[in-house]
Amino acid sequence: MTTETAPAAGPATTAPAAPVWSTDPRTGERRAQVAVEARPSDVDRAVRAAAGAAHALADRPRRAALLRAAADHLEGAADEVIAAADAESALGAPRLAGELARTTYQLREFAAIVEEGGYLDVVIDHADPALGRPDLRRIRTGLGVVAVFAASNFPLAFSVPGGDTASALAAGCPVVVKAHPDHPATAELCTRLLRAAAASAGLPEDVVSLVHGFDAGLALVRHALTAAVGFTGSVRGGRALHDIAAARPRPIPFHGELGSLNPVVVTPAAAAGRAAEIGAGLAASFTLGNGQFCVKPGLVLTPAAGTGAGELEKAVVEAAGRAPAAPLLDSRMRVAFLSGVRERAALAGVEELLAAAEEPTATAPLAVRPGVLAVPAALLAADGPHALLLEECFGPVTVLARYRDQAELAAVLARLDGNLTATVQFAADERGEDAAALLRGLVPLAGRIVVDGWPTGVAVAPAMHHGGPYPASTSTSTSVGAGAIARWLRPVSYQAVPQELLPAELHDDNPLGVPRRVDGHPQPGRSR
Template sequence: MTTAPVWSVDPRTGKRRERAAAEADTHEVARVVTAAHAARDALADRAARALLLRTAADVLDASHARIVEAADAETALGPTRLSGELARTTAQLRAFADVVDEGAFLDIRINHPDPGRTPPWPDLRRYKIPLGVVAVYAAGNFPLALSVAGADTASALAAGCPVVVKAHPGHPATAELCAALLREAARRAGLPEEITAVVHGFGAGVALIGHPRVAAAGFTGSVRGGRALFDAAAARPEPIPFHGELGSLNPVVITEAAAAERAESLGAGLAGSMTLGAGQFCTKPGLVLAPVGAAGDRLVAALAAAVGATEPGVMLDQRLRDAFVAGVRARAALPSVGTPVTPGPGDAHTVGAGFLTVPASLLAEEGPHDLLVEECFGPVTVVARYGSDDEAEAVLARLGGNLTATLHLSAEEAGGRGRSAGLLARLTPLAGRIVVDGWPTGLAVAPAQHHGGPYPATTSTATSVGTTAIERWLRPVTYQSTPDPLLPPELRELNPLGLPRTVVRP
């Protein structure tokens, strides 16, 4: 059967660049998933996995110029941004190699027999094993760090799981290039190429989540698309874990004292964060609660000056641009909404940055202004002016889950004065990461990082960034009263692999 071609498109012009691949039909999806499943035993050895991850990082680094050129041609994100993203991508691979070497991710726990307990304890030995083939749905806004060779792939391979990536249609040529480099890395590491694969097309994505050999999935994208896949994963005869990052408003609260102390720097910092990458970061601040009064007016003026000086930008594709323009138009048409700097079209292929203002009281209750507390992907934010802390908290009470929530305090408030602790406690249930006196964009890839949050930010409690992301692709198993020679080496009494473990003796 003939399958449709997949074209690489230049977002700066809207013109096709090259035929990058072909859409995969259900037979092709079944073939690559079956091959990945058959190759899973090759990843059983931790040393081989660590070698693969480090080799992949080296191969990607050696192809820096080719990768950045391909990604820029398809995303218009620019060489500087993409060079930094590639560095993040290879750093992630090496970080997970270190995690594999160290071995604490296996979470080994051993309870020696204790007949004196009630009820008695038998010999129990627990660790974690890989789930199996992982389906990864690549992100549109991170063609490298959250795509074919990105965090989901790196963490799954580190766990010992083969990966099949559903490429994002916005950068298919970049996906094919990175897939070829991963296959090269596998060959150099002495592993089968089939441990990673890439498929293209909407139908392939649907077939992938339903394939019985797929054991888990990771997704970064829209609420609508992610929820459809989440529901499909749950509706399977054998449901599977679905770790989806879907959407986030990322609210910011600026206290009156903070605005009085540094209105101008707050306005400039907000402008930089909300326009970064043409507003196409999942952690972009989309709703800002700022006080009424002179200090808040100064903040809004500083924000207007900084945003007004921002050059129009190219979004990832025409579909996103059109959705952004329509979304801004609908929001700006609501009553009592101001447009100090009007966002919208720059020309046929760019968008201008801007922001909207609204009295916070209009967001405190259900009504037509609910649109303002929904994510609008692109360089726009909503500044809601509040007259009291109670009014600000009423708005927060209406928000769903988020990846981040940010609080800006004065120096005195940061020392624990006033309602700062209460505000921090109010923000904590809303998000997976709480930022104080900073901005949520510029996500650090660190062991303590958490990139997730209550629904609809994500569909699970796990993180997709940072080394604990490996936990998504593992399940625990306990061996009871099992003779030592029959145990996996990781659980044997003399600890022949020298792994960290928790041991409880009577």
């Protein structure tokens, strides 16, 4: 079942391939057939073609040109891309215009990273006979073909032209994308644009390709020439693929971003001084994108009593109640959201402050409205059915856990799994040791710590870390920002290799001007 032997293309089959349909999430109706599911032979051809194109990506200037051309092609077809994505996601043109801008920005950022060369982590240690050390030179090189699994909630920024693809191409790795079934037409369009960008940069189009279908995804992870996997999705799906990648005769890296509860702590002083502000901000955050962000705050630890406690809850409910009803990404997610909220609301001691429910509109008969649940924190601090409230419920709902004292707060935090983010809302004067200690306690739980803000919104920046302890992610790497390129690289040391046989980046005269560390001393690269 997990054999790694690369299958040879078999004889043609007469059985028709399963159709791939584009579906309107607002109505649940099929729009059009846009592709067919890939057979094993199709996956094999795609991976082999990608592997055959890898040598062309060794040219760093052409890689940078490809990334910039991809951004240009996407922008040139912006109206078509946004329309296709909206038709399949119901996320709305304004949101998708911002997502497209983010996508093209990160493509150009990775082009600049490729040109600057610091990601290569070049280290040169000249021979030192006194230490018995030979001449050693280290550089990082691409792993090979990367399989990218597109995400449902970001049809652009975390899908075909998204961060996994951009960072893999920047590392010199060709990409085979497994399209998400929620937006196959968008995936087809973006793939055509990226392949055209490759051709315009003088590279083989097969540096980017696309396959459809559940079984195609499994075959992609199992293929002998697949060198690494990038995944954004559910814990269940990601863990299954992770285990396949690990069970191969030659295991490969699996960089998965899975589930996250993204806890928020509101201190008593913050509730007393900023209740209305915090309540409105929380509502805006957990309803953003109809609650379909991976960093949606799903658990909020709030004071059970005291000044501002009631006002905060009232502000959350009122603001969330004003949020417009909207469809989820697909009917399956809609059913899971509604049943998940009902199951949580039925637990003893849980109060439904705002009932999430179906709310059809004229243009979106499958729309839902957000919900807010509340529960005594003590019920979350012990084993039992209330542990369900510590699991992510994808969609526009959050849980307010009312803690009576610091002991209850600590007991709930101790039960949390890994998260992408953890947030604290402080009062303006809470900057002492108690506040610092609270933040230190959150560091083991999350990859990003937020103070007096909200976790929704992941900046594409060098200092960003988008990942966290399992199940937030399956590795210690980030999937956003400059550091994402490291996932697709491995170091290689050259010992006593003549200059003329070395990669140019390792030559003593540094003809390409990359930043390096030579005999323990950092050397800046050539300014551009």
